[in-house]
Amino acid sequence: MTPPDMSGLESALCAEVDGEVRFDAGSRGAYATDGSNYRQVPLGVVVPRTVEAGARALSVCARFDAPVLSRGGGTSLAGQSTNTAVVIDWSKYCTRLISLDPERRTCVVEPGIVLDELNRQLAGHKLQFGPKPSTHSHCALGGMIGNNSCGASAQAYGKTVDNVRRLEILTYDGQRAWVGPTPPDERARIISGGGRLAEIYGGLDRIAAEYLADIRRGYPKIPRRVSGYNLDSLLPENGFDVAKALVGSEGTLVTVLRAELDLVPVPPYQSLLVLGYDDICAAADDVSRVLEHCSPSQLEALDGRMAELMREEGAYLDSLNVLPEGDSWLMVQYSGDSQEDVDEQAHALLRAIGRGAKDADVAFSDDPEREQKMLRAREAGLGVTARPPDDRETWEGWEDSAVPPERLGDYLRDLKDLFDEFGYDHPSLYGHFGQGCVHTRIPFGLRTAEGVADFRRFVERAADLVASYGGSLSGEHGDGQSRGELLTRMFGERLVTAFGELKALFDPTNRMNPGKVVHPHPVDGQLRLGPSWRPATPATHFDFPEDAHSFDRAVMRCVGIGNCRSHSGGVMCPSYRATREEEHSTRGRARLLFEMLGGHADSAIKDGWRSTAVRDALDLCLACKGCKSDCPTGVDMATLKAEFMAHHYEGRIRPMAHYSMGYLPVWARLSRIAPALANSALHAPGLARLGKRLAGIDEARSAPVFAEESFVQWWRTRDHEKPDPADPRTVVLWPDTFSTYFHPSIARSAVRVLEDAGFRVAVPTEPVCCGLTWISTGQLPVAKKVLSHTLGVLRPYLEAGTPVIGLEPSCTAVFRADAPELMPADQDVQRLAGQVRTFAEQLVHHAPDDWRPPQLAxxxxxxxxxxxxxxxxxxxxxxxxxxxxxxxxxxxxxxxxxxxxxxxxxxxxxxxxxxxxxxxxxxxxxxxxxxxxxxxxxxxxxxxxxxxxxxxxxxxxxxxxxxxxxxxxxxxxxxxADRPPEPSRTARWATTAAAAALPAGVALGLRLVRRRS
CATH class of the missing domain: 3.40.50 (Rossmann fold)
Known part of the structure; x- marks a missing residue:
């Protein structure tokens, strides 16, 4: 579907659209996938600065007959936000809350605003948008509308469709209108007015009338029917609501420019009841009884398999530890206007089902912090199950089916039988059980032809199963490519024909997100992997032990969840928060590295390790390692960046900053020759500026000041007896570069506190280093040599089991994480990783019981x-x-x-x-x-x-x-605090004068030599 004049399309977009137009390999690679199994490299990407610019982009694309895909957070799990099209990314600039009417509880928003950001702006009015999917920190409202998103709070507030009042839409051929509920007289007025809008409303009228009985009979009567177009919203009893009919259409019919939303009050009080069961089917069986006796705001479930995975990973243990006894759990949350009321609702349920608040299989809390701790285990489901500790790959594909809640237990038993039949061992089952929606990730074999064939057969069988229960293929994540081909099994031929007629009415040339929902690509087509995927398997410096010693598996930890696109909280991802650019998120970089592996013939990245697109995306990676802990699947972009740079610059001249900053420990040691002179030179007017320019350092930065006396120099002059490494009181204080040469007062303070706590401190006095600066600049062979030397110095202590105390966190982290991956076969490295401790760890866990820190108050x-x-x-x-x-x-x-x-x-x-x-x-x-x-x-x-x-x-x-x-x-x-002072003004200017006089002196000397000769 590539338009014939691609260069003309790009030129026209650049000339006519107020925004960023990108047809480069890096941008196309970063947007080639979403959170699903699918991959399609886009034609290009447009990031409009305004809604009007986005509308203009659509107009230009229509002129060139180019397909279009609107995209928000890109977290879709069914493939609906990846396509060979021009991607319009609304999430960077089109993020305004345009208006708010607190009295009517409505607001108007642009499509790129993130749900958490919207609710933050509404918080002052004690209002919120009701649906709250687990991606609330980074999903955009436009995407929620396109997908008909739900989340746990849909138990109380319904799906997105239930909370949309009006939409401003734009069709591919340029028709723009606000749509919503349309009474018969208004429809008649629109139709009589003629034109394209009349054609659309006339067509909607015809479809609603022609398929009236089919719609009433063929749509499942369940709370979580997300599959298919919302033709039921066009029924007379539903107010012929065109806005609601377009919600969930996944960008295949129209582009949403603005949305008027209904809001709900933020409940002032909540409580949480957690009930334990022997297995997840028993928990599902009890849903109907729970709902019979109460109306909770959430009714969630998680199973013992998910808890098992969390324990194996050592993740969310604080959440698991507050759950009651059981192998599976229902989480019943209540909301209300008083604490007494919500507490009584919980206790009333317990009485009704014959349980007590003090039973071992019951946990009750009305403490908000403890409630969030318990709910966090459920919300983490996708990340925990996406990359299990046993390193199996699990995938979406049947991850959000829904059935009538009263039939949920039997459905789960049949689904588990189907898992067994296909040999899919023990997938976790969890989800929004109060509405009959089940989440799971399945170990489909998507790398082989046989595995892909099994994947297709399974989803076909599962579709027939859920249809037999009167359920929905999708109860939350939409159809896209995962379920578009299966819709006939759920709705039958006539309703799917009606879907096609709706598509033809709004998008007769099939240019709006083609291949999704209607006229869909095959469920096993355009796979991210697939049997033809043949990635490069390069030799690496890091061992990647948690990824089967494979760089490509380390890259594939990213499954597209998108937590790295959150705007606040945690560490990940600082460069995305500063730039709001997909390429500068952990996910965007992982996507580019995936493309770099070259497993597909149409990979956007063709030049492997030498790729400038990958290099540029990684350039703004701070190597903070926030993703290693905050990413649900544990992507370690800092390590991937270091590996890439080692190969990218192999045999080539590096940026000067790699030499000036990478070799910082060497320059710091050399500063001992004349620290005052070094400081004066680094801060001298003119000279400092020239030095920064030559060293690749930003001129806005001040050079750090070297201490006149380093920590090790101070230590050598100190009157102390060298402790025995075998003495249990002995600790090695690690003299890192920063605490030794720049802030030695920190290391001196640590000695004093450790000795006050009864420890005997040893300090290596010969030059040692952890190799951090070489690792962070990708100079990994040098880092290994530095580490090898350090291990030799530390060996007596390592063999004796002496703790090594780190003061600088980044250096301590090298010993605990990076060094074992760089030198996995070195026994001393493994010992060091086990013996290194932080300053606080040593004092909290190993100080004598009678030691107390000073009371600072x-x-x-x-x-x-x-x-x-x-x-x-x-x-x-x-x-x-x-x-x-x-x-x-x-x-x-x-x-x-x-x-x-x-x-x-x-x-x-x-x-x-x-x-x-x-x-x-x-x-x-x-x-x-x-x-x-x-x-x-x-x-x-x-x-x-x-x-x-x-x-x-x-x-x-x-x-x-x-x-x-x-x-x-x-x-x-x-x-x-004792900090080295900057050199005096006199010293700085004297150094500048000396530096300026030096060339003149040399020239004068040469002149005198010539005269004498």
Missing amino acids: RQATVQTHCHQHAIMKFDADRELMRRAHLDAEVLDEGCCGLAGNFGFERGHHEVSLAVAEQGVLPAVRAAAPDSLVLADGFSCRTQIEEGGTGRRALHLAEVLALGLDGNLPSDHPERL
Whole structure:
């Protein structure tokens, strides 16, 4: 369906559309897939700056006969947001809440606004949009309308279709109108007016009349019928609602430009009742009884298989630990205007079903935090089941069927029998059981011809099964390509014919998201994998032990869930939050790496490791590792980036920043020759600017100041006896580059606190390094050599089992995560990974029972280092601060933005600060003057100090050491911290003068030599 004049199409879009027009390989690769099994490389991507620009883009595409696909968050699980078409991405700019009427409880929005962002703006009016799918942090309202999204809250508020009042639509041929409920007299007026709109309404009138009996008879009478077009909305008893008829049409009929939505009050009180059962079928059997006795706002279920997967992964354990006894659970949530009322609803249900609140298989809570903890286990279902710990690949394809709730238990038994028949071992079953909707991911064999054939046979059999129960192929995720071909099995030939007539009425040339729902591509066509997929299997530096030692399997951890596109909370993904660009999300980068593997003949990326498109997408990756912990499937983009750069620059000149920042530990050691001179040179007017330019450093960045005396120099002069490595009190304090050469007061403070706790401290005095800066710049062979040397120095301690205490989180994370993947066969590396601890871990878990930290009694604003968040976690730090009586506000607003070398490199400063302004800098500016600002990471402290906060952040070791001295000052306690000062103005100018005089002196000397000769 590629239009003949592609260059003309691109030129016209660039000339006529106010927005970003991208037909490059990188953009096309990033949009080639969604959250489904399917892959279609788009013709190009348009990111309109306004709704009117988006409408103009559609007009240009129509002129060139180019197919069009509207896209929001791109999280679709049925293939409806991937197509060989011009993709119009509304999610970057078209995100406004246009108007709000709190009295009528309505609002008008643009299609790209994210659900959580909309609800955040509505919160002040105590209103919300009712449906809330699990992707609420990043799904766009336009996508929700296109998909007819639901979520757990649909139990109370219905599907998206039940909450849409009017839509402003645009057809492919240019007809634009607001549509909604249309009484007969208004229809007659529109039809009598003539023109394209009259043709559309006349056609709708005819379809509704001709298929009236079929619609009434053929549509399942269940709460979660999402499959098919909403022809039932055109019935007289439903008000001939054209807007509702178009909801769920997946962009195959019209483009939605704006939407008027109904809103609901935010319930002020909630409670949660969790009921345990012997198995998931027993839980399903009890749904009807539960609904008979109450009207919950949510009725969710999860099974023992999901809980088992979580325990194996070590994920969501805090959620599992508060669930009652049982192998499967129903979660019944109540909402209301008073706590007494919602609590009584829960207790009334317990009385009705013969259970008590204190029974072992019952858990009740009206504490919001505990409720969210329990519900989090259910909401995490897709991520947990998408990549099980046993490394099986599971896929969508039959992940959201729905049946009448009263028949759910029997349906699950038959579905499990079908799993067994096909050898699909033990898929998890969970979902929105109160509405009969079941979620699962199945280990289809989509890499082989036999596996794909089984996949087709299974979904055909499953479609017949759900139809026999009076159910729906889709109860939430839509039809797209996954179920479009199966609709006849559910609706019959006549209704599917009616769907085709509706499609022909709105889109007679089949250019709106073609191949989805109507005239669909085969269910086993355009697969992301498929039997013909033959990816490259390159040799790698990292071992990827959790991915069957395979780079391509590590890349394929991304299944398109899209959590990396969230706008707040957690760490992932800072570059997306700053740019709102798909290519700069974890998902977008993973998609490009997938294309780079070259498994398909039409891969957008043709140049493998040398790809500039992949390099450019990875350039703004901060390597924060937030995705390793925050991504539901554990994508580790920092490691993938390092691997890519190692190959991309192999045998080539690298960017200068890779030498200046990558070799920072070397330059830091050389600074010991003359630290004052080094500082003056790095800050001298003119000279510093020239040096930054040559080194690839952004001119807006200040060079860090070297300490006059390094930590190791101080340690050598200290009167101490070298401890025995075998002594259980001995710990090795790791002298990382940052705590040794830039902020040695941190390491000195750590020595003092550790010794106060009864430990005997050892410090390696010869040059050692973890290799972090070489890893982050992709210089992996050098990193291995550095690590090998370090292991030799540490060997006596490693063999004795001596703990190694890290102060800099990024260096500690290297020992615990990166080094074992780089050198998997090295026994010392494995020992080090097991023996390295954070400062807080050592004091919380291994200090003598009678040791107490100093009592600080202060408020603290705390920035967690991203690598600590991802690898070591922050639990021990929270506990240590609690014991020290610190009232800590631990920020949940992501990366600081500096991210080691990233924020120093030329071209990154603007993004670096944009990331910081998302959370950490505003929070620090708002901190009370007498509070502490804590940040264990050198990058975090630097960004806070240079980010216009007027504050200096301290390491937790410094704070505890200051506490040992007594009371901290009441105002700006960080004044007591020892930091190397910048060189004086006189020293800086003297260095500039000396540098300027040097060439003149050399020239004069040469002249004198010539005269004498």
